[in-house]
Amino acid sequence: MKKFFALLLVLVLAVSLAACGGETGKDDGDDAKTGSVYWLNFKPESDAALQEIAKMYTDETGVKVTVVTAASGTYNDTLTAEMDKATPPTLFVVGNDAAVKDWGEFCYDLTDTEIAKELNTDAYQLFDADGKLCSIGYCYECYGIIVNKALLDQAGYSMDDITNFETLKAVAEDIHARANDLGFDAFTSSGMDDSSSWRFTGHLANLEYYYESVDAPDAWKTCPAEIKGTYMDNYKALYDLMVVNSATDRAQLAAGGFDANAEFAEGKAVFYANGNWEWSSLNEKGLKAEDLTMIPYYCGVEGEEKAGLNCGTENYWAVNAEAKEEDIEATLAFMKWLVTDAEASAKAVETFGVMPYKNAAESSNPFLAQANAYASAGNYTMPWVTNFQPNVNEYRKGIVSAMNAYNADPTDANWDAVESAFVAGWASNYAAVNG
Amino acid sequence: MKKKKKKAHSSAAVNSKLLRRPIRRFGWLFLLPMAISFLIGFIWPFLQGLFLSFCKFRTTKKWTFVGIDNYLRILDDEQFLYSFIYTAIWTIVSVVLINVIAFAVAYALTQGIKGTNFFRTVFFMPNLIGGIVLGYIWSMIFDGILSYYNTNILEKTEFGFWGLIILMCWQQVGYMMIIYVAGLQAVPEDMIEAAKIDGASGWKTLTRITIPNVMPSITICTFLSLTNGFKLYDQNLALTEGLPGVLDKATGLNTYTTEMIALNISKTFGQSGAFSKGEAQAKAVIFFILVATIGLLQLTSTRKKEVQQ
Numbered sequence: 001m002k003k004f005f006a007l008l009l010v011l012v013l014a015v016s017l018a019a020c021g022g023e024t025g026k027d028d029g030d031d032a033k034t035g036s037v038y039w040l041n042f043k044p045e046s047d048a049a050l051q052e053i054a055k056m057y058t059d060e061t062g063v064k065v066t067v068v069t070a071a072s073g074t075y076n077d078t079l080t081a082e083m084d085k086a087t088p089p090t091l092f093v094v095g096n097d098a099a100v101k102d103w104g105e106f107c108y109d110l111t112d113t114e115i116a117k118e119l120n121t122d123a124y125q126l127f128d129a130d131g132k133l134c135s136i137g138y139c140y141e142c143y144g145i146i147v148n149k150a151l152l153d154q155a156g157y158s159m160d161d162i163t164n165f166e167t168l169k170a171v172a173e174d175i176h177a178r179a180n181d182l183g184f185d186a187f188t189s190s191g192m193d194d195s196s197s198w199r200f201t202g203h204l205a206n207l208e209y210y211y212e213s214v215d216a217p218d219a220w221k222t223c224p225a226e227i228k229g230t231y232m233d234n235y236k237a238l239y240d241l242m243v244v245n246s247a248t249d250r251a252q253l254a255a256g257g258f259d260a261n262a263e264f265a266e267g268k269a270v271f272y273a274n275g276n277w278e279w280s281s282l283n284e285k286g287l288k289a290e291d292l293t294m295i296p297y298y299c300g301v302e303g304e305e306k307a308g309l310n311c312g313t314e315n316y317w318a319v320n321a322e323a324k325e326e327d328i329e330a331t332l333a334f335m336k337w338l339v340t341d342a343e344a345s346a347k348a349v350e351t352f353g354v355m356p357y358k359n360a361a362e363s364s365n366p367f368l369a370q371a372n373a374y375a376s377a378g379n380y381t382m383p384w385v386t387n388f389q390p391n392v393n394e395y396r397k398g399i400v401s402a403m404n405a406y407n408a409d410p411t412d413a414n415w416d417a418v419e420s421a422f423v424a425g426w427a428s429n430y431a432a433v434n435g
Numbered sequence: 436m437k438k439k440k441k442k443a444h445s446s447a448a449v450n451s452k453l454l455r456r457p458i459r460r461f462g463w464l465f466l467l468p469m470a471i472s473f474l475i476g477f478i479w480p481f482l483q484g485l486f487l488s489f490c491k492f493r494t495t496k497k498w499t500f501v502g503i504d505n506y507l508r509i510l511d512d513e514q515f516l517y518s519f520i521y522t523a524i525w526t527i528v529s530v531v532l533i534n535v536i537a538f539a540v541a542y543a544l545t546q547g548i549k550g551t552n553f554f555r556t557v558f559f560m561p562n563l564i565g566g567i568v569l570g571y572i573w574s575m576i577f578d579g580i581l582s583y584y585n586t587n588i589l590e591k592t593e594f595g596f597w598g599l600i601i602l603m604c605w606q607q608v609g610y611m612m613i614i615y616v617a618g619l620q621a622v623p624e625d626m627i628e629a630a631k632i633d634g635a636s637g638w639k640t641l642t643r644i645t646i647p648n649v650m651p652s653i654t655i656c657t658f659l660s661l662t663n664g665f666k667l668y669d670q671n672l673a674l675t676e677g678l679p680g681v682l683d684k685a686t687g688l689n690t691y692t693t694e695m696i697a698l699n700i701s702k703t704f705g706q707s708g709a710f711s712k713g714e715a716q717a718k719a720v721i722f723f724i725l726v727a728t729i730g731l732l733q734l735t736s737t738r739k740k741e742v743q744q
Contacts, residue, residue, distance in 0.1 A: 252585075394702075397680075397689075398680065401679055404590065423687060427687070
């Protein structure tokens with residue numbers, strides 16, 4: 001027995017030593033000449049597609065492409081850890097102003113690179129204070145309120161009945177009142193746990209920032225040090241509408257554990273606040289494109305009949321300036337291939353949304369088509385002003401905490417607290433990270 | 436009998452000069468792998484971390500020295516102070532409860548009840564589940580109960596506090612129990628028998644004979660539960676993530692009332708901004724000093740009460 005145990009230990013030691021040795025040996029081998037790509041991806045939902053794309057590229061060119069996906073909500077931690085390694089990511093995500101501040105010195109200047117020249121718009125470029133092109137968008141997305149038209153029809157309404165907040169409210173309240181007879185409710189559940197609260201602290205919050213930025217465009221060119229909260233009442237109106245007119249008691253929302261996607265896919269609700277990336281999962285669950293559409297966040301702002309969807313992105317590519325020269329070259333070549341190769345870009349567009357590049361494939365996503373339809377009808381598109389949120393995790397957590405108290409006891413005093421976390425919290429968090 | 440003979444034989448072999456001399460001479464060789472791992476895995480990162488607490492940095496290779504700035508920033512951090520006090524109170528309560536319950540269970544399970552082994556296994560099992568999983572499972576259990584009262588664990592600090600106590604008792608009692616069981620089994624039978632003959636009551640036997648004899652177990656269990664309490668992270672993160680917050684309406688910032696010290700440090704590290712990483716590092720250094728001091732104080736004080744058999 002003892003002998004066996006000793007043998008086992010020796011074996012373990014030998015194997016682990018061999019494993020260490022083997023790995024370094026491999027790294028020294030084939031990468032040195034051609035360079036390789038290491039993409040640290042931040043969207044778990046697109047991991048599977050990216051792995052396929054990586055394989056396609058390797059099969060085609062022989063260049064090794066590694067795609068690693070950070071777990072949901074941990075991108076920054078993962079990036080920090082990976083950047084410290086001997087072989088850091090060559091391609092990573094720098095998605096907003098704050099990230100440019102944090103990671104700008106690691107960004108390769110993309111000005112005049114071939115990939116930058118492929119862009120068909122200059123809307124998705126992030127520069128640092130010195131005017132270095134730090135990152136470029138590789139896709140953009142849109143969000144709003146997803147509507148199940150078939151259910152809406154069953155309830156006796158059509159899309160023409162919803163043109164602004166007043167009409168949305170009337171329809172939603174009527175459906176909620178008849179929920180028992182209809183067998184479905186107006187909105188899906190609005191859990192405030194981490195898996196769902198971004199709908200309200202991120203997406204929904206955008207309407208407040210957006211309309212503020214329309215009032216004072218100059219102040220919003222970069223992240224403002226403070227915000228006014230002019231449209232908090234509109235934010236509250238739409239939030240209350242969503243929370244009240246759903247099957248879930250608002251006092252339960254803080255605990256979370258609801259599955260809004262499943263509720264919507266199973267036809268238990270007409271309205272579902274989310275983005276175009278839900279299309280593939282809804283489609284897989286049997287919903288058809290002709291039964292679905294997306295409407296803007298109507299919130300009672302004057303002229304909102306001409307509103308469009310919220311379009312923007314946090315998917316910005318940055319190339320690691322500290323990577324080896326040949327790896328940078330390989331990465332730039334890979335990026336260009338991804339946005340120009342017909343097959344690859346078709347695959348990418350399927351998971352990402354629209355790729356704003358001249359030669360990329362067209363998206364077949366019905367929600368993005370809807371966004372374009374709004375835009376071509378002359379409606380205003382709302383960009384993602386949310387990307388400015390300072391110290392974003394802390395800031396959003398503060399709002400969630402206040403909203404939990406408000407949901408437990410929806411009084412004006414408790415809403416004042418939400419407002420404070422939203423408005424004063426912005427200034428304090430801005431000061432905390434910029435001070 | 437045969438076994439005993441073999442043992443004597445093998446120990447004689449170990450004591451032979453032929454074996455002893457090379458072992459003595461090359462002892463360092465056998466220590467080397469462990470020493471190197473310790474150096475790489477502990478000493479070096481520790482020193483590096485200590486150094487980085489005096490720096491502004493984004494990755495460990497890119498730093499600028501800033502002196503004690505990071506430590507000064509902590510002084511203004513009310514959440515850190517709050518978290519420290521909260522963690523201390525929580526730890527005291529959990530150390531007492533975990534050890535009392537674990538000792539009671541161990542005592543019961545050494546009295547020769549039927550199915551002792553089964554119970555020991557069952558009590559030990561929760562210890563095999565990871566902290567994050569436990570946190571989520573218990574948050575479901577608590578929310579399931581609290582939903583009858585139309586509330587949830589994130590609504591009140593008390594819920595989060597006692598919720599975490601219950602969770603940790605559930606998880607740790609089994610582990611501590613095993614240590615106590617070992618201690619209790621080592622109490623000399625003859626001592627207890629002598630006490631019985633002298634007419635000592637059950638309670639007297641427990642307090643005068645058993646407890647002084649299991650003092651080494653108490654030392655180690657208190658040490659483990661104390662340091663575990665201060666270092667608690669996973670369960671705290673998964674159960675409440677620090678919520679609920681108490682909002683300061685003027686600043687719009689929250690004090691998170693169930694945020695413990697380790698969670699606070701990791702949260703600071705994850706914030707954006709140029710200083711967050713250095714500040715988190717400085718917090719971690721303070722944290723280390725505190726836990727080490729408290730742990731050592733406890734060890735020396737309980738060691739004094741240990742008796743030699």
